Amino acid sequence: MRAHHPEVDITLIERAHGEAARWHAGQTRYSGDPYLTHCVAVAAIVADVGMPPTVVCAALLHDVEDTLCPPGRVAERVGPDVAQLVSDVRTANLGALRPGSPRLDAARPIARLTQEQAVLAIRLADRLHNMRTIEFVAPGKQHGKARETIDVLAPLARAAGLADVGQELHDLSAAVLRPVPTAFAVTTRVLALLTMLLPSTQRVRWRQEWQAELAVLPTRRTRTRFTFRVLLSAPRLSLTLRRPICQEPR
Template sequence: MTGLVEPLLARLPAEFTATDSDRIRRAYEFAARCHAGRLRKSGEPYITHPVAVAEIAVDAGLDSATVCAALLHDVIEDTWCDAVRLRAEFGDEITTMVQDLTELGHAHDQAAVVIADERVLALRVLDRLHNMRTIQYLDQEKQRLKSQDTVNVTAPLAGRLGLPAIADELESIAHDCLIPPPGDAGVSYQALAFGALLLPAAVRASYLDEWLGELDVLPGRRARTRFVLGLTLGVPALALVLRRPTWGTLTSRLLTVLRWILRTDLRTWTPLTVLLGWMIVEAARDSLGDAAVIAITVPPVLHAGLTRLRKMLGLDDGDPSRGRSDSSV
């Protein structure tokens, strides 16, 4: 398989040094030894995948360390090589990228993983791009799941990383895989896919995949129609449950907003003045006397209530900054 590395080296830009080229060749040779005997779903030697990812990295203008990490990106997860051996061979920079990429791949909610090096995120995108280019070797269920995740997560990430051409290709391949079959099944699929858009992005693909699996085993159009209708009616409630913050979080947010409003008289009294004005106008339609009573009695009551509320929340009513605009929370 030594012939695989020569086309890769031929793609390297002129600014790559001889040292860069030698390190990339060494990374290829090491990865080829690690993956020896392994095959992809297509039947090709596994090493063809990291080489393809490295070629995409070169074409995307990434640096030599990232190209090496692309060649080595699966060795810790899938072979006998561990981080200690990889670090001894290629140093901290490349090993850390491979470790972070492995952690990112294992994360259930990738959006929650903090990655300091954007090159790792770029590698995640490039890895997915080659997998999408060869997605035809996966079964239909896995194609749907991976394509939905690509549309929801990977393609937008590529756009944020400044890789618009890759984002477009990812979306194009994924949408081709997600085109529903013709006829009644296609209508049902579209309804479920539309309903899934209401769910949080992190769980959208898994729920859609589960629904489609249930839909596929239902006998006849009537059963599928009942299933889709019932699920569609229930999705908004499910979305609210999945997106709803905990009671403690909600209370904390409400208190934060309330403190921010009460911190200045301008923010406090502007909506109250509008409300008071509306009450006076409404009362005046029936009785000017009632309007006058409201105008005289309600403001002191409001002031007393606000003073008490500020004390309860630890806001000193004698704060000299009150009345000025305060943007802090």
């Protein structure tokens, strides 16, 4: 957040994270990871593209309506603007938007973000993280999600000015629709095993990043080279992640 908004007060974001952690406690994803990891990943994607704090908070809470969270709780704890965004994300009809629509004006500055653009950013981030972890979804559902993503969501992302998000959505979907040879599955399993060298709290993040990068590499040779580089760097990365963070004196 501070990379795009240096003066941001993260109190509201911390409160939203606390609410997400509370109401998603005990829930898991198909991968077996805590459901909260998905909420944080979606919020991180939204933050990375420069969205303001209210949008990041709504990203953290975008699935809270699937929990026992009481009606009105989000508005009370995080504010009515966030609560409205969460509600709109649930009910948005992305089929009503088309690339080239004035409502997706990519030139509009973040400071004058429309509600529709904010909702779209969260929906795209949600799908992007789901596509990064689609290996854990039943094969039949994988194809349907990938087809919708490459036909509808990737073009919408590009139309909204989120070119990097759109490209990754396209590449991940193409990897599902046009699977590469068995060697891809082998390298994917190798990367998953390498994450066991990392601290447990970091494994999900690095597995997702490595597999997402692997999915967009075009040839068996480039995928093998990438896996070999990860293999060589994993021990040093593990030591770095386990090293205590030295805080500057106040």
